[in-house]
Amino acid sequence: MASIALGPAAESRETPAHLNEPAWVRVLLIGLAVLFLTLILLVPLAAVFAEAFKKGAAVYLQSLTSKDALAAIRLTLAVAAIAVPLNVLFGVSAAWAVTKFRFRGKQLFLTLTDLPFAVSPVIAGLVFILLFGSRGWLGPFLAEHDLKIVFALPGIVLSTLFVTFPFVARELIPLMEAQGKDEEEAAVSLGAGGWRVFFRVTLPGIKWGLLYGIILCNARAMGEFGAVSVVSGHIRGRTNTLPLHVEILYNEYQFAAAFAAASLLVLLALVTLAVKSFVEWRHRRHADALAARERQGALREEAAWR
Amino acid sequence: MEVRVDQLSKAYGGFHAVEDVSFRIGSGKLAGLLGPSGSGKTTILRMLAGLEQPSSGDVYFDGRRMNDVRPQQRGIGFVFQNYALFRHMTVADNIAFGLAVQRKSRTDIRRKVEELLELTGLAGLGSRLPHQLSGGQRQRVAFARALAPEPGLLLLDEPFAAIDAKIRKELRAWLKETIGRLGITSLFVTHDQEEAVEVADEIVILHRGRLEQHGTPEAIYREPQSPFVAGFIGESTIVPDASSLRGFEEEAEHHQGLIRPEYVELFKTNRPPAVRSAAEEGVVRRQFFRGSFWEVEVEAAGAQLTVHRPLEQEPLEPGEPVHVLIHRVYLFRGGTGRMAENRRKTDPMPVYL
Numbered sequence: 001m002a003s004i005a006l007g008p009a010a011e012s013r014e015t016p017a018h019l020n021e022p023a024w025v026r027v028l029l030i031g032l033a034v035l036f037l038t039l040i041l042l043v044p045l046a047a048v049f050a051e052a053f054k055k056g057a058a059v060y061l062q063s064l065t066s067k068d069a070l071a072a073i074r075l076t077l078a079v080a081a082i083a084v085p086l087n088v089l090f091g092v093s094a095a096w097a098v099t100k101f102r103f104r105g106k107q108l109f110l111t112l113t114d115l116p117f118a119v120s121p122v123i124a125g126l127v128f129i130l131l132f133g134s135r136g137w138l139g140p141f142l143a144e145h146d147l148k149i150v151f152a153l154p155g156i157v158l159s160t161l162f163v164t165f166p167f168v169a170r171e172l173i174p175l176m177e178a179q180g181k182d183e184e185e186a187a188v189s190l191g192a193g194g195w196r197v198f199f200r201v202t203l204p205g206i207k208w209g210l211l212y213g214i215i216l217c218n219a220r221a222m223g224e225f226g227a228v229s230v231v232s233g234h235i236r237g238r239t240n241t242l243p244l245h246v247e248i249l250y251n252e253y254q255f256a257a258a259f260a261a262a263s264l265l266v267l268l269a270l271v272t273l274a275v276k277s278f279v280e281w282r283h284r285r286h287a288d289a290l291a292a293r294e295r296q297g298a299l300r301e302e303a304a305w306r
Numbered sequence: 307m308e309v310r311v312d313q314l315s316k317a318y319g320g321f322h323a324v325e326d327v328s329f330r331i332g333s334g335k336l337a338g339l340l341g342p343s344g345s346g347k348t349t350i351l352r353m354l355a356g357l358e359q360p361s362s363g364d365v366y367f368d369g370r371r372m373n374d375v376r377p378q379q380r381g382i383g384f385v386f387q388n389y390a391l392f393r394h395m396t397v398a399d400n401i402a403f404g405l406a407v408q409r410k411s412r413t414d415i416r417r418k419v420e421e422l423l424e425l426t427g428l429a430g431l432g433s434r435l436p437h438q439l440s441g442g443q444r445q446r447v448a449f450a451r452a453l454a455p456e457p458g459l460l461l462l463d464e465p466f467a468a469i470d471a472k473i474r475k476e477l478r479a480w481l482k483e484t485i486g487r488l489g490i491t492s493l494f495v496t497h498d499q500e501e502a503v504e505v506a507d508e509i510v511i512l513h514r515g516r517l518e519q520h521g522t523p524e525a526i527y528r529e530p531q532s533p534f535v536a537g538f539i540g541e542s543t544i545v546p547d548a549s550s551l552r553g554f555e556e557e558a559e560h561h562q563g564l565i566r567p568e569y570v571e572l573f574k575t576n577r578p579p580a581v582r583s584a585a586e587e588g589v590v591r592r593q594f595f596r597g598s599f600w601e602v603e604v605e606a607a608g609a610q611l612t613v614h615r616p617l618e619q620e621p622l623e624p625g626e627p628v629h630v631l632i633h634r635v636y637l638f639r640g641g642t643g644r645m646a647e648n649r650r651k652t653d654p655m656p657v658y659l
């Protein structure tokens with residue numbers, strides 16, 4: 001995937017002579033980079049699979065199909081299925097508001113959007129305990145009405161929402177900023193209402209960026225550990241997500257099972273990267289095609305007027 | 307649709323982009339909004355379209371106040387400076403957009419789109435995407451798209467700015483002809499005075515957010531109401547005190563005088579004018595061949611004057627002394643002006659001398 005993505009761009013660019021370093025410098029630098037990648041990324045990832053399969057494929061499969069493992073997978077999928085769409089909704093509205101309107105406090109709003117990037121996920125989890133825990137601000141009220149948030153699905157979803165909050169919005173804002181509001185204004189002057197403008201004009205322009213944001217958001221939602229760990233309560237088969245499940249197994253010295261579960265998360269990461277490269281490649285190819293046609297257009301125009 | 311703008315102002319923070327502008331454009335007229343960069347042309351257009359709220363003042367369409375009417379309901383067509391075509395839609399879909407909004411039937415839409423493609427000379431290009439078109443073709447799509455919903459008012463923001471000179475001339479003529487045929491009230495923005503004069507029935511001249519003058523191109527050329535307008539439309543030299551010129555001594559002092567090339571005649575020293583005292587003494591500074599005439603720059607009466615000299619007259623040399631006869635000067639008095647004739651030229655016995 002990655003090589004396809006790099007292909008056309010790399011071909012067309014020849015390094016000018018004055019930017020060329022002697023061969024040994026290049027070899028050294030590239031060698032260092034490769035070594036670093038291998039030690040820090042590839043070896044650990046390979047180790048995950050090695051450990052997972054250490055006791056054979058049977059044990060591997062067994063640990064993935066155990067009751068608790070299946071429950072963790074289900075919960076992880078459920079959390080992502082709720083958190084990702086909500087964040088898409090939020091991200092698109094936020095990006096729309098920020099780029100298409102002028103309003104007071106826009107800068108503050110943008111900064112707040114970035115807050116989850118700046119705050120440690122543990123804090124994010126603690127905040128919800130503080131709010132909804134049995135001794136928290138809303139604790140008595142929740143207890144009275146028999147509502148469970150902390151140590152239950154709602155709490156996990158909330159903290160996941162918190163940490164994945166910026167992904168979609170941050171992806172879309174620069175994109176929509178660059179596109180400006182000309183097309184939207186044109187649509188409005190032609191009589192189109194807000195929904196039509198969004199679905200017919202804005203959305204088609206941002207779909208690749210949106211998809212990219214969704215992929216990243218989803219990866220984070222499924223992989224989040226810190227914030228979820230604080231609010232989940234680690235109740236086996238009930239409030240354990242996949243990352244928490246891995247930790248519990250590991251702490252219980254069930255290494256093969258722990259790594260088997262971990263390998264699922266690694267697979268998720270690999271799939272995410274693959275899809276991400278594909279989206280980027282599609283996006284770039286789209287842009288290249290536009291540029292090429294633009295050039296052709298200019299030539300045609302010249303020819304037509306000659 | 308008749309358009310009236312009453313004391314319209316727009317301030318961004320403390321900066322007045324448009325200040326106290328009032329004008330009226332009659333139904334079916336093609337008006338040009340002319341002014342240098344940053345003079346508030348786009349801002350006025352956007353306020354008419356409802357894309358921008360005026361800070362104060364009112365906009366009326368056919369006598370109806372439009373300030374609180376949403377842009378969707380104003381019944382205007384807007385051709386944006388950069389066209390703002392819908393990138394991901396075909397030419398036909400672009401044109402059909404406004405019709406789809408009006409919930410026209412599919413067959414009606416198809417017929418209308420075909421008609422507009424024909425009208426704008428884009429027949430056969432309906433299935434192209436905007437980036438597969440030339441600049442001139444894009445301009446026409448933008449025009450067709452704005453026309454499709456049959457707006458009562460067409461607003462065009464520098465419709466020709468991004469098109470090269472040769473095609474621009476053709477498009478201008480085409481636009482004028484098409485708008486004339488359809489009879490839509492239109493207001494187009496330009497900072498090119500030649501374009502405004504050529505295309506518009508009437509011109510609104512803006513300067514620093516204020517209206518300087520409104521009238522037919524001819525009236526504005528003949529009777530500019532401010533030195534700015536005079537300098538902006540046509541070629542001219544402004545002298546600070548017209549009464550210092552020979553033949554204009556009787557005019558009141560300290561009134562600015564506008565001198566256009568066609569007001570001035572040059573005479574070689576060996577062939578002086580009939581009334582020699584009516585002419586200033588001058589020196590030729592530079593001379594340019596302009597195809598059908600010589601453009602001569604002379605220095606006379608402390609000013610640099612531009613004069614057009616017919617080719618059949620004897621050519622001049624740079625540095626050559628000449629008699630400079632100023633036949634007429636346009637004098638500014640406050641907001642209005644008046645043409646003054648050279649008195650010595652007509653007076654057989656000049657009082658002076």
Ligand SMILES: Nc1ncnc2c1ncn2[C@@H]1O[C@H](COP(=O)(O)OP(=O)(O)OP(=O)(O)O)[C@@H](O)[C@H]1O
Pocket residue numbers: 318321322323341342343344345346347348349350497
């Ligand atoms: N959103 C804005 N905020 C602040 N100032 C603005 C804004 N929009 C326009 N202006 C200012 O208002 C003035 C008029 O702008 P406008 O776009 O109407 O000029 P224009 O006559 O269309 O110029 P041009 O020929 O360069 O397009 C300019 O000085 C511009 O800087």
Ligand SMILES: [Mg+2]
Pocket residue numbers: 347348349463
């Ligand atoms: Mg402008």
